[in-house]
Amino acid sequence: MARNSAALALRTPLRTSTPLSTCARTFTTTTTRTISTTTPRRHDEPKITSRETLLPQTHYDFFPSLGPDALPPKGPFTLDLSLLRREFLQLQAKAHPDLAPQEKKRQAEALSARINEAYKTLQNPLLRAQYILELRGIDVAGDETAKVEDPELLMEVLETREVIEEAASEEELQPLRELNERRIAGSVGVLEEAFKNDDMDAAKEEAVKLRYWINIRESVDAFEPGKPVVLIH
CATH class of the missing domain: 1.20.1280.20 (HscB, C-terminal domain)
Known part of the structure; x- marks a missing residue:
């Protein structure tokens, strides 16, 4: 059976969705400020340079290779997942808490966790859709x-x-x-x-x-x- x-x-044929209507609303994205810091070191210590993002406004801001207008409706919903993963691995390599000085480990751990969350969300089409809707005040995941x-x-x-x-x-x-x-x-x-x-x-x-x-x-x-x-x- x-x-x-x-x-x-x-x-069973797949049903086609109903035509989509076009709304005239505009959507404004915020910009992200970044700083580059070099941790003071002794002559016998390896040089550690990190590029820290100050409070990214969206998950998209963690991945500059996606472009400044990556967030829909300006950018496409579908992403290049191989490019996303490559940049994620590069970001995690730079933001790994073990590379941070002791006084900045908690900050590095928080940044690493946010990068993980951003990647997990954007690489999954369902989580990505729910996240974009959430940014617009529509809670699908918790409704x-x-x-x-x-x-x-x-x-x-x-x-x-x-x-x-x-x-x-x-x-x-x-x-x-x-x-x-x-x-x-x-x-x-x-x-x-x-x-x-x-x-x-x-x-x-x-x-x-x-x-x-x-x-x-x-x-x-x-x-x-x-x-x-x-x-x-």
């Missing part, structure tokens, strides 16, 4: 009422849970995995257009849908035969 359900899921009311979608989610629960092996879930990755890609495309048009209502609605698809991906990744599936939304 699991094989039939998975195959049926693969044949328990932010759920999809589309009965077709809810039925699709319930059927997907049944397929995962009835599968006897990971191989049986491969068609479902591929279908769900297409769902995720589709949602990312809708979010790209919504943020480009500064349409926060459409972005919020699609972020809620994406939360379902990401949860299905996590459930498939954590698959164990006979294990109950809880699709949190």
Whole structure:
């Protein structure tokens, strides 16, 4: 039965999202001030030079390679993840607390933690969408009422849970995995257009849908035969 359900899921066409409306609101980003400091040292100590960012306004400010207008709607929602990771590793290498003098270790630890949080958020499309919406005063992550009311979608989610629960092996879930990755890609495309048009209502609605698809991906990744599936939304 699991094989039939998975195959049926693969044949299910993906629904297209409704046209996005364009809002005329403008969005102003703040600039980030930076300073360069050189820690005083004795002649027998290695030279430690760090470039510290003073209170970045957004997670995007930690990654200057993304450009000064990286934050949507000026910048694209989709990011170059390889470039983002490369700069993240460079930043962490410079900001590592072990490189800071004793009196600045706590400051370095706080900066390192913020860099980690910024990277974790921006490299994940769901967390990135929720973060951008949060900057606009829209709390999707913490809003328990932010759920999809589309009965077709809810039925699709319930059927997907049944397929995962009835599968006897990971191989049986491969068609479902591929279908769900297409769902995720589709949602990312809708979010790209919504943020480009500064349409926060459409972005919020699609972020809620994406939360379902990401949860299905996590459930498939954590698959164990006979294990109950809880699709949190």
